[in-house]
Amino acid sequence: MSEGRVDRYGERRYSDLTLLRRLLREIRPFRLQLVGLFLLSLLSTPLTLLIPIPLAVTVDTVLGSDRLPAFLGALTPAAIERSDTALLMAAAAMFVLIALLTQLQSMATLVLQASTGERMMLDVRSRLFRHLQRLSLAYHDTRGTSDSTYRIQYDATGIQWMATDTVTSFVTSAFTLIAMLYVTARIDWTLALVALAVAPPLLVISLIYRRRLRFQQVRVKHLESGAMSVVQEALGATRVVRAFGAEEHEASRFDSRFRASMWARIKYIVQSSQWALLVGLTTAVGTAAVLFVGARHVQSGLISVGDLVIVMSYMAQLYSPVETLGKKAGEFQEHLTGAERVFSLLDQEPDVSESPRARPLRRALGDVRFEHVSFSYDGDRAALRDLSLHVRAGTSVGIAGATGAGKTTLVNLLNRFYDPTEGRILLDGVDLRDYRVADLRAQFAILLQEPLLFSTSILENIAYAKQNARLKEIMEAARAANVHNFIAGLPDGYDTEVGERGVRLSGGERQRISLARAFLKDAPILILDEPTSSVDLATEATIMEAMSRLMKGRTTFMIAHRLGTLRGCDVHVQLRDGRLMETRRAGIAASRQPVTAEA
Numbered sequence: 001m002s003e004g005r006v007d008r009y010g011e012r013r014y015s016d017l018t019l020l021r022r023l024l025r026e027i028r029p030f031r032l033q034l035v036g037l038f039l040l041s042l043l044s045t046p047l048t049l050l051i052p053i054p055l056a057v058t059v060d061t062v063l064g065s066d067r068l069p070a071f072l073g074a075l076t077p078a079a080i081e082r083s084d085t086a087l088l089m090a091a092a093a094m095f096v097l098i099a100l101l102t103q104l105q106s107m108a109t110l111v112l113q114a115s116t117g118e119r120m121m122l123d124v125r126s127r128l129f130r131h132l133q134r135l136s137l138a139y140h141d142t143r144g145t146s147d148s149t150y151r152i153q154y155d156a157t158g159i160q161w162m163a164t165d166t167v168t169s170f171v172t173s174a175f176t177l178i179a180m181l182y183v184t185a186r187i188d189w190t191l192a193l194v195a196l197a198v199a200p201p202l203l204v205i206s207l208i209y210r211r212r213l214r215f216q217q218v219r220v221k222h223l224e225s226g227a228m229s230v231v232q233e234a235l236g237a238t239r240v241v242r243a244f245g246a247e248e249h250e251a252s253r254f255d256s257r258f259r260a261s262m263w264a265r266i267k268y269i270v271q272s273s274q275w276a277l278l279v280g281l282t283t284a285v286g287t288a289a290v291l292f293v294g295a296r297h298v299q300s301g302l303i304s305v306g307d308l309v310i311v312m313s314y315m316a317q318l319y320s321p322v323e324t325l326g327k328k329a330g331e332f333q334e335h336l337t338g339a340e341r342v343f344s345l346l347d348q349e350p351d352v353s354e355s356p357r358a359r360p361l362r363r364a365l366g367d368v369r370f371e372h373v374s375f376s377y378d379g380d381r382a383a384l385r386d387l388s389l390h391v392r393a394g395t396s397v398g399i400a401g402a403t404g405a406g407k408t409t410l411v412n413l414l415n416r417f418y419d420p421t422e423g424r425i426l427l428d429g430v431d432l433r434d435y436r437v438a439d440l441r442a443q444f445a446i447l448l449q450e451p452l453l454f455s456t457s458i459l460e461n462i463a464y465a466k467q468n469a470r471l472k473e474i475m476e477a478a479r480a481a482n483v484h485n486f487i488a489g490l491p492d493g494y495d496t497e498v499g500e501r502g503v504r505l506s507g508g509e510r511q512r513i514s515l516a517r518a519f520l521k522d523a524p525i526l527i528l529d530e531p532t533s534s535v536d537l538a539t540e541a542t543i544m545e546a547m548s549r550l551m552k553g554r555t556t557f558m559i560a561h562r563l564g565t566l567r568g569c570d571v572h573v574q575l576r577d578g579r580l581m582e583t584r585r586a587g588i589a590a591s592r593q594p595v596t597a598e599a
Contacts, residue, residue, distance in 0.1 A: 011218065011222075011340075011341060011344050012340075012343075012344040012347060013340070014340055014343065014344075019336065019339060019340060019343070022339075022343050023159065023162055023163060023339065026120075026124070026159055026163065027120065027163045029123070030116055030119070030120055030163075033112065033115075033116040034116065034163065034164070036112060037109065037112050037113055037116060037164065040105060040108050040109045040112060041109055042175055043105045044102070044105060044106075044109075045175050045179050046179075047098060047101055047102050047105060048180075049179055049180070049183065049314075050094075050098050051098060051102075051313065052309060052310045052313035052314070053072070053094065053310075054091040054092070054094045054095040054098070055091075055095075055309055055313070056306040056307075056309050056310050057072065057087070057091045057094075057306075058088065058091050059305055059306045059309055060304055060305065060306030062084050062087050062088045062091065064304075064305070064306070068087075113164045113165070116163075116164055117160040117161070117163070117164040117165075118160070120159065120160050120163060120164070121156055121157060121159070121160040124156045124159050124160070124342065125152050125156045127346070128151060128152050128156060128342065128345060128346070129152060131345065131346055131348075132148050132152075132345070134350050135348060135350050135351075136350055136351035136352055136417070136418065137412075137417050137418065138351055138377065138418070139348065139350075139351070144229050145229075145232065146225055146226075146228040146229035146231075146232045147225045147226075147229070148345075149228065149232075150221070150224065150225035150228055151225075151341055151342060151345055154221075154338065155221070155338035155339070155341045155342050156338070156342055157335065157338060158334070158335035158336065158337070158338025158339035158340075158341075158342065159338075159339045159342060161335040162335055162336065162339055166332060166335070180314045181195070181196070183310075183314065184311055184314055187303060187307045187310065187311055188294070188297055188302065188303050188307070188311065190293060190297070191290055191293060191294055191297070191311055194286070194289050194290050194293050195286060195290050195315060197286065197289065198282050198283060198285065198286035201282050202279060202282055202283075205275065205278045205279060205282065206275075209271065209272075209274070209275040209278075210333070212271055213268065213271055213272055213275070213333040214333050214336065214337060216264070216267060216268040216271060217268060217333045217334050217336075217337040218337055219264050220261065220264045220265050220268050220334075221337060221338070221341060223257070223260050223261035223264050224261045224265075226257060226261075227254075227257035227258045227260075227261050230250070230253050230254050230257050230258075231254065234250040234253075234254070272331075272333070286315075287312075287315050290311065290312070290315050291312060291315075294308045294311055294312065295308065351418065351419070352416050352417070352418065352419055352437065354436060354437045355433060355434060357434075358434060358435060358436045358437075359430070359434055359435060359436070360435075360436055360439055361427075361435045361436065361439040361440060361442075361443065362439075363443070363524055364427055364428050364443045364524050364525065365393045365428050365524070366393035366394060366427075366428075366443075366524045366525050366554065366555030367391070367392055367393045367426075367427070367428050367429065367555075368390075368391045368414070368425070368426070368427055368525070368555060369389070369390045369391070369425070369426040369429075370387050370388055370389040370390075370410075370423070370425055371388055371423050371424050371425070371426065372386050372387070372388055372422065372423040373386070373387045373388070373413065373420045373422070373423035373424070373425060374386055374387070374420065374421050374422040374423055374578075375409060375413060375418065375420050375421045375422075376421050377409075377418075379421075382421075382578050383406050383409040383578050384406045384409055384410065384413075384420075384578045385577070385578040385579050386422075386423070386579070387406075387410070387423075387578070387579065387580050388423075388580070389573065389580060389583070391555060391557075391571075392555075393428075393524075393555055394553055394554065394555060395555060395556075395570050395571060396551050396554075396555075396556035396558065396568065396569040396570045396571070397556065397557050397558070397569060397570070397571045397572075397573055398558050398560065398565075398566030398569030398571065398572045398573065399411075399557060399558065399559045399560075399573045399575065400559075400560065400561070400566060400572060400573070400574050400575070401574060401575035401576060402576070404577075405575040405576055405577065405578065406575050406577075406578040406579075407529075407559045407575055408529060408559065409578075410557075410575070411527045411529060411557050411559065413425060414432075414444065414525070414527065414557070415440075415441055415444055415446070415527070416432055416433075416437060416440060416441070419432075419433065427440070427443070442523065443523055443524055443525050444523050444525050444526070444527055445465070445517075445518035445521045445522075445523040445525070445526050445527070445550075446518070446526075446527045446529070447511070447514055447515060447518055447526070447527070447528045447529065447531045447547075448514070448529050448530075448531070449529055449530035449531065451502065451507075451510040451511045451513070451514035452501065452502075452514070453498050453501060453502030453505070453510055453513060453514070454498075455497075455498070455499060455500045455501070456497065456498070457492075457494065457495050457496060457497055457498070458487055458490075458493075458494050458495070458496050458498060458513060459471075459474060459494040459495060461498060461502075461513055461517065462474050462477060462478060462494075462513060462516045462517050462520055463520070464517060465517045465518065465520045465521035466520050466521060469520055471494075473520060474494070474516075474520060475494075476519075477516045477517070477519040477520035478494075478513075478516045480516070480519045480546060480549060480550070481512050481513070481515040481516035481518075481519055481546045482512060482542050482543070482545065482546045483509070483512035483513055483515070483516055486509060486512070498510075498513075508539035508542075508543070511531065511532070511539075511543060512542070512543060512546070515531075515543060515546055515547065515550070518550060519546075519550055523554075524554055524555065525554060525555045525556070525557075526550065526551060526554050526555070526556040526557070526558075527556075527557050528547065528556065528557070528558040528559065529559045530559055530560060530561065531543065531547065531558075531560075532544060532560070532565055540565075544565070544568070548568055551568070556569070571583060571584070572584050
């Protein structure tokens with residue numbers, strides 16, 4: 001699996017070494033917390049080594065006739081060492097003390113692990129969200145919002161789990177393994193070699209199942225994120241579903257998608273269970289071999305019974321991390337795949353990038369020029385073909401044409417939602433690609449056919465155009481949009497909640513609030529995309545009257561199917577199949593500058 005390869009689901013695949021390097025870069029800001037976590041985790045090694053000591057003392061010294069081990073004898077008062085009862089009580093107290101220290105170490109580790117992991121996950125999720133907002137509309141159109149939501153909500157946990165659990169456990173287990181093998185070798189080097197004999201078969205098993213589980217986990221996540229899209233689409237279009245009586249159809253789609261993801265996950269669990277079975281069987285064979293050889297060495301007088309008790313206790317601890325890894329193999333691959341999907345998204349380059357030498361733009365004059373602009377969404381069928389048009393500052397342009405003629409594509413290029421495939425667009429004589437993206441988009445106020453409101457108050461929806469706006473400014477914008485009286489008549493006034501996507505308001509009310517937002521932004525260029533197509537004639541007249549005030553002194557691009565809507569525009573442009581077919585003036589006032597069209 002090489003870095004940069006793309007699988008059949010369109011995901012970048014990385015080698016394990018690459019994933020490890022990326023993970024180390026992710027955890028660098030949290031290195032102090034992780035060092036503390038490592039140190040706390042390493043305390044488990046000496047505590048684990050001490051666990052069998054009280055039992056060995058009881059067997060060899062209290063019940064048997066052997067003396068205390070040298071390191072214990074130096075710490076034990078002679079009075080206690082001479083009394084079996086005192087020695088037994090000391091062994092019991094030692095057992096309780098070790099247990100207490102172990103629990104305190106475990107509690108401190110869990111608290112630090114949780115606090116570090118949650119902060120790390122918040123950081124990853126924030127970066128994912130910001131990066132998703134910078135990606136092109138083409139990416140979101142292709143992937144859908146459910147896939148992005150899945151990565152933020154579920155895949156991001158993979159980095160947290162790998163950093164605070166897997167890596168820490170691996171380092172701790174490595175130190176514990178080395179310490180136990182050292183002590184075992186000091187007791188009987190043959191038993192240490194027997195214990196290590198299971199390593200080759202365990203390595204082979206891991207190599208075989210690692211690739212299988214990674215592939216299956218990628219498939220599971222693809223199916224699960226796809227299944228989430230059914231839920232999101234159906235709930236987002238509840239009115240349409242009910243209007244057509246399609247509840248059972250949507251339920252069938254739900255069952256079908258989630259059944260596929262269910263069987264994929266069951267197959268994944270079966271494979272991870274097979275890994276756990278083989279790992280457990282291999283370690284059991286290793287433990288049995290150590291028991292057999294160790295018992296023969298006791299019979300031969302090479303080691304004592306207490307030594308065998310210590311070795312067998314260490315074997316349980318020695319193989320425990322390996323068995324845990326086998327049992328959690330599926331979980332490990334799941335989080336590793338999640339981390340891989342996070343890195344794949346972060347490595348996704350925006351189609352619209354900002355030049356390193358991009359120039360700032362405070363407020364544009366509004367002179368727009370299209371020079372031989374062509375554009376295709378898929379690289380095959382052209383949405384715009386060799387379009388040239390010069391719109392001088394302060395001019396309003398009405399754009400007409402059949403559905404699919406390229407009207408919306410034209411204005412999308414102005415905002416740099418996309419970049420032209422060929423040609424260029426100039427604003428005040430400068431290529432759009434040479435401006436800072438944020439500065440460029442600040443020059444536009446947009447009013448869409450379907451007004452988009454957020455699930456918050458009317459006040460916050462209007463203020464979205466200017467986050468630091470004062471209440472007076474917001475109310476003035478509402479008056480200019482002919483919506484202040486309506487808002488003032490509501491029980492909660494400007495604090496009225498509009499519901500998800502503004503469902504508590506009518507289409508005309510939503511549109512006028514969107515218009516107030518455009519007034520508040522006070523941008524030099526307006527884009528009005530079918531702003532009155534979904535309202536009645538009376539509401540349209542109110543909106544058009546407000547829009548005519550908004551358009552004064554601003555460069556305006558208005559898209560409409562109804563030619564009557566374009567009556568107030570200085571110039572009418574006709575598009576057909578992505579081509580500019582006609583440009584004509586329409587009653588330009590004497591103060592207006594002319595618009596030129598270049599074929």
